[in-house]
Amino acid sequence: MKSVVIEHPNQLTIAERPLPAPAAGEVRVKVSLAGICGSDSHIYRGHNPFARYPRVIGHEFFGLIDAVGEGVAPSRLGERVAVDPVISCGHCYPCAIGKPNVCTELVVLGVHRDGGFSEYAVVPADNAWVIPPAIPDEHAVMVEPFTIAANVTGQVNPREQDIALVYGAGPMGLTTVQALKGVYNVSQVIVADRIDERLQMAQRSGADWVINNSQQPVQAALEARGIKPTLIVDAACHPSILQEAITLASPAARIVIMGFSSEPSQIIQQGITGKELSIFSSRLNARKFPVVIDWLARGLIDPGKLVTHKFHYQQVTDAIELFEKDQRKCCKVLLTFN
Numbered sequence: 001m002k003s004v005v006i007e008h009p010n011q012l013t014i015a016e017r018p019l020p021a022p023a024a025g026e027v028r029v030k031v032s033l034a035g036i037c038g039s040d041s042h043i044y045r046g047h048n049p050f051a052r053y054p055r056v057i058g059h060e061f062f063g064l065i066d067a068v069g070e071g072v073a074p075s076r077l078g079e080r081v082a083v084d085p086v087i088s089c090g091h092c093y094p095c096a097i098g099k100p101n102v103c104t105e106l107v108v109l110g111v112h113r114d115g116g117f118s119e120y121a122v123v124p125a126d127n128a129w130v131i132p133p134a135i136p137d138e139h140a141v142m143v144e145p146f147t148i149a150a151n152v153t154g155q156v157n158p159r160e161q162d163i164a165l166v167y168g169a170g171p172m173g174l175t176t177v178q179a180l181k182g183v184y185n186v187s188q189v190i191v192a193d194r195i196d197e198r199l200q201m202a203q204r205s206g207a208d209w210v211i212n213n214s215q216q217p218v219q220a221a222l223e224a225r226g227i228k229p230t231l232i233v234d235a236a237c238h239p240s241i242l243q244e245a246i247t248l249a250s251p252a253a254r255i256v257i258m259g260f261s262s263e264p265s266q267i268i269q270q271g272i273t274g275k276e277l278s279i280f281s282s283r284l285n286a287r288k289f290p291v292v293i294d295w296l297a298r299g300l301i302d303p304g305k306l307v308t309h310k311f312h313y314q315q316v317t318d319a320i321e322l323f324e325k326d327q328r329k330c331c332k333v334l335l336t337f338n
């Protein structure tokens with residue numbers, strides 16, 4: 001089989017590798033579609049501190065089960081599945097309290113272990129979630145990015161009367177906007193980004209109004225309308241945003257951060273305690289695949305609004321370079337494996 005392998009930083013090969021056999025408790029997935037994410041590019045460029053090389057990248061993928069390991073029901077052969085990349089131990093403290101996404105022995109497919117940019121991938125059977133026939137392949141491959149939004153929103157229970165502010169209109173901001181509008185019916189969702197084309201995508205995903213904060217500071221735009229957001233999600237992840245969010249927030253607001261910056265964020269406690277703000281963080285997803293599959297089945301979200309390009313996996317280098325260079329035209333880029 002062919003696999004997209006990052007041999008070491010900045011060296012990508014399409015390698016011939018032996019077809020893997022699923023171990024006990026695993027299934028083999030014949031991959032048909034995969035999505036490119038910022039973290040794939042970070043591993044390619046050597047910017048992910050968790051990555052070990054060589055590595056088959058890719059953690060957003062969909063395909064058919066074509067082999068099962070010992071202990072897995074043969075009836076699973078032929079299932080259409082989306083694969084949860086989060087593998088956890090099941091018994092540590094975070095696992096015990098329902099946060100396997102921060103398991104003390106966390107393994108993420110495509111990061112710590114070979115992932116889905118490959119003609120075949122072996123994965124734990126429990127991580128392969130069946131996709132109902134009414135959900136098309138191109139929606140199924142987008143389950144993983146929407147699980148990030150399911151995890152973010154799951155931390156804060158959005159309400160209709162919330163005024164939500166989302167920083168960043170990349171894939172993570174857009175999935176969050178779709179969840180806030182489509183699933184939770186939040187009355188007002190405001191999006192801030194520095195790129196007009198990205199803000200147009202946010203509007204197509206349901207944002208009620210948008211702020212280009214390269215032209216006008218978010219604070220001035222909100223003050224002009226007399227608005228104080230009650231729910232703020234930072235999907236842009238610059239270290240300066242947390243303090244800005246604290247300043248802008250309504251009393252009793254919730255803030256969710258999802259960035260991995262190692263730069264310090266300077267924050268003033270008075271701004272948090274004075275308004276009794278709640279600050280949450282969100283990483284990956286805690287078994288949110290069934291949640292998102294249900295959203296898709298009920299037509300509450302539309303992943304098609306994020307997909308801008310599709311390439312055959314043999315063109316993966318071009319695909320990643322386009323993804324890295326052109327945030328105006330490019331949002332979610334899919335790879336096909338058939």
Ligand code: NAI
Nearest residue numbers: 168169170171172192193194198235236237258282283284
């Ligand atoms: P992206 O790079 O496609 O989108 C980020 C967007 O934020 C861009 O449109 C950019 O113009 C905008 N932006 C940057 N600085 C800004 C600022 N100061 N104000 C307003 N907008 C700004 O990235 P993507 O894939 O949407 O991911 C966003 C962030 O989420 C990344 O930092 C990534 O590391 C993080 N992430 C976190 C995850 C988690 O589970 N915690 C999972 C996936 C991504």
Ligand code: MN
Nearest residue numbers: 037038060145
């Ligand atoms: Mn991703």
Ligand code: ZN
Nearest residue numbers: 089092095103
């Ligand atoms: Zn664990």
